[in-house]
Amino acid sequence: MTAAPVEYREGFFSPEDDRTLPFRWMSKRAVLALPAEELRGHEYLSLWIFSDFANFSQRISLALDGRPLDEFPLMFGWASYSVRLGTPGTNGNGPGELVFSLNKVYPAKYHPGDGRELGARLGPLAFHDDEVKHKDAKFFLDNAILNDREMRQGKTHLASYPTNVGIDIWGRCNIKPHCVYCTWDAMKILEGDNVECVVDDKTLESYGPFFKSARQLVNCSIGEPLLSPRFQEILDLCQRHGKTAEISTNGQAFTRRTIQALAGKPVRLYVSLDAATKETYAKIRNDNWDEIVPNLMLLNEERKKAGSVLKIYMVFIPMKVNRGDLEAYFRLCREIEADSLVLRPLLNLGDPKIEVDRGGYHFNYKNEMLSWEEVQEIFRLSDLYAKKYGVFVYNQFDFGLQPKHAAEAP
Amino acid sequence: MNETPTASPLDDPEDLGFSGLPLCREPWESFYILRRGILPCCHGNPIIAPMTDWEAAWNGPQIQEIRDCLSRGKLSSYCLVSLGCPIVQRFLREKNKGKGDEAVAPPRRSPVVLAINRLLFRIPGKIHHALRDRRNRRKYS
Numbered sequence: 001m002t003a004a005p006v007e008y009r010e011g012f013f014s015p016e017d018d019r020t021l022p023f024r025w026m027s028k029r030a031v032l033a034l035p036a037e038e039l040r041g042h043e044y045l046s047l048w049i050f051s052d053f054a055n056f057s058q059r060i061s062l063a064l065d066g067r068p069l070d071e072f073p074l075m076f077g078w079a080s081y082s083v084r085l086g087t088p089g090t091n092g093n094g095p096g097e098l099v100f101s102l103n104k105v106y107p108a109k110y111h112p113g114d115g116r117e118l119g120a121r122l123g124p125l126a127f128h129d130d131e132v133k134h135k136d137a138k139f140f141l142d143n144a145i146l147n148d149r150e151m152r153q154g155k156t157h158l159a160s161y162p163t164n165v166g167i168d169i170w171g172r173c174n175i176k177p178h179c180v181y182c183t184w185d186a187m188k189i190l191e192g193d194n195v196e197c198v199v200d201d202k203t204l205e206s207y208g209p210f211f212k213s214a215r216q217l218v219n220c221s222i223g224e225p226l227l228s229p230r231f232q233e234i235l236d237l238c239q240r241h242g243k244t245a246e247i248s249t250n251g252q253a254f255t256r257r258t259i260q261a262l263a264g265k266p267v268r269l270y271v272s273l274d275a276a277t278k279e280t281y282a283k284i285r286n287d288n289w290d291e292i293v294p295n296l297m298l299l300n301e302e303r304k305k306a307g308s309v310l311k312i313y314m315v316f317i318p319m320k321v322n323r324g325d326l327e328a329y330f331r332l333c334r335e336i337e338a339d340s341l342v343l344r345p346l347l348n349l350g351d352p353k354i355e356v357d358r359g360g361y362h363f364n365y366k367n368e369m370l371s372w373e374e375v376q377e378i379f380r381l382s383d384l385y386a387k388k389y390g391v392f393v394y395n396q397f398d399f400g401l402q403p404k405h406a407a408e409a410p
Numbered sequence: 411m412n413e414t415p416t417a418s419p420l421d422d423p424e425d426l427g428f429s430g431l432p433l434c435r436e437p438w439e440s441f442y443i444l445r446r447g448i449l450p451c452c453h454g455n456p457i458i459a460p461m462t463d464w465e466a467a468w469n470g471p472q473i474q475e476i477r478d479c480l481s482r483g484k485l486s487s488y489c490l491v492s493l494g495c496p497i498v499q500r501f502l503r504e505k506n507k508g509k510g511d512e513a514v515a516p517p518r519r520s521p522v523v524l525a526i527n528r529l530l531f532r533i534p535g536k537i538h539h540a541l542r543d544r545r546n547r548r549k550y551s
Contacts, residue, residue: 055427076427104423151438152430154481156474158438166442166452168461189535190446194461197445210441210464220444220452348493372503399453400497402428 006125007033007095013116019311019339019392020078020268021048021123028102028119033095034064038127039085044134045098046082046242048123049074052106055152056145058120059103064096074120075144079215080242082128082137136212136241143213161213167204169225169234171195175250179272179285180356180363181317181346187222200230201237211241218246226253232261239265248272248315252288254295262299264306270342271296272315276328282359283321296336311339313394317346318378319368321361326378330385340394343382346370432480434489434497437473450476453495454488 011030016023034045051058051074061071062083070083102119111118128134147160171191178184188195204211217238219225226249228234238245248270262269275281278289296312303310314333316326333341346369354365370378375397386393432438436451441464447457448467459467467473472488479486489498 053427054431055425057421057425057427107424107426109424110426147438151432151435151481154432154478156477156481157469160438161468162439162441164440166440166444166449168444168446171445185536187446189531189538190457192538194445197461199445207443207464210443210468218440218442218452220442220449222446345494345496345499348499350493397496399495400434400500 009033023121023123025118026100026120026122027117028105030100032098034098035095036093039096042127043129044082044084046128047125048078048080050078050121051076061101063099082134139212161209164216164218165210165214166218166220168199168221169219170221170228171223173224174252175285180358201233214243216244216246224250224253226258235261235265251292259299259302262310263302264309266309268311268313270313270315274317274322276325276332280322280325283361300337313340313342314338315342315344317344318370319346326381327385330389330391333391334389340392342394344396433483434480437476453492455492
């Protein structure tokens with residue numbers, strides 16, 4: 001696969017980055033120039049496109065040198081598409097002119113104060129010759145359309161497949177004893193002998209349509225995924241198939257191998273620290289704080305060298321033990337240039353009997369849960385610190401709410 | 411890539427298409443194949459099938475019931491015990507407004523049920539794990 005050295009002509013705006021991919025907004029009609037030698041040498045063009053429409057009602061059509069190539073609906077958010085280029089155009093040795101046309105644009109009321117005509121976001125492009133990849137991209141889109149239709153029709157027995165698949169890369173952990181809020185013992189009883197079962201790149205491919213239909217593979221291991229001996233291969237597979245991997249890590253498994261495996265891969269890496277100081281960290285996990293921040297700095301440097309495709313999300317679960325670290329956690333996020341600080345709720349276990357003495361602190365799970373008023377205070381402070389330190393906040397307490405648009409903001 | 415979806419109103423240039431969606435989209439859009447079992451969403455609890463039954467579980471009776479309730483704007487009995495879910499927490503907060511924090515806790519199990527649970531599952535499970543760990547330690551040492 002070759003990254004496409006394209007020339008952005010009319011209808012494209014300046015480069016931007018939205019914490020997922022670098023992109024340019026395109027207007028309702030936009031024109032790209034593609035190098036003649038790439039057009040002659042490749043069969044397909046893959047493109048990342050972001051649409052703000054959640055019902056596939058925004059459609060795009062592409063024409064190369066006046067010849068229609070394809071027309072299809074766009075999926076909400078970022079998705080990877082593949083277009084057959086066919087026989088090169090009749091434009092001599094000059095670049096081919098690829099024209100994008102949208103049936104409608106992102107309504108101006110959702111981006112007040114921005115007078116541009118914003119259609120959709122065009123992310124990275126790449127030429128390729130892989131017919132299977134092209135067919136998989138078509139399968140992916142057709143399935144996503146069917147899945148959306150079945151959901152809106154209220155169907156319960158589905159002919160479609162999920163667009164997010166949860167996976168379980170590794171069942172063992174390097175933090176022993178386990179983190180104070182981890183329900184390790186109960187989970188390992190549930191897992192039974194499956195703790196030993198292999199989940200690698202071949203396993204994911206064996207999921208067949210469940211793998212092909214997935215836009216994201218979300219790792220939900222009770223274990224540290226970076227320890228998997230097939231970690232590199234799993235990420236390579238995701239990259240090859242235009243899929244994003246969501247991976248949570250405790251931040252204590254960064255080595256030359258894992259950093260190299262991560263840098264340049266389409267991964268949203270959730271780093272669960274929950275602390276900004278050695279003392280608080282010791283109360284939640286262990287005494288290994290000193291290695292973590294330098295490793296995160298190194299990871300940041302390596303991912304920048306590789307084009308910043310890897311995104312670093314720093315997780316903070318507000319609890320009584322760590323709420324005093326909130327502002328320092330924002331400073332830490334700024335220091336390591338994290339893409340986002342993630343506020344994640346402590347799992348409501350009802351009436352847990354989890355009590356642990358760690359780092360000179362008595363952690364009682366039930367007592368660590370903040371009341372809703374205290375959580376709201378965390379939100380208020382987070383808004384404040386987000387502005388002060390220029391750190392974006394991704395609030396997972398908002399799970400299930402519709403995305404906020406500029407027009408709905410106070 | 412030419413299929414036209416049936417979502418409506420497709421022609422409204424101002425409509426971003428967020429209306430007409432179920433209470434939660436997860437059991438249609440997501441599916442978790444985990445060592446501990448199959449989950450219909452990232453906040454789901456308990457498991458709905460063993461890991462090996464993932465193919466059948468996608469359209470199994472339990473997930474169909476969850477989808478049915480959500481498409482009718484209701485939380486299923488499964489969702490209501492998945493207390494880690496922020497949607498469930500919002501629902502419980504709204505339902506129990508003014509009753510204090512205790513309201514978001516789950517219904518408590520009776521001591522008899524807890525004792526049976528402990529005897530039948532937790533203690534044998536711990537014994538099984540201890541034996542397995544000892545076996546593995548011997549194997550790898």
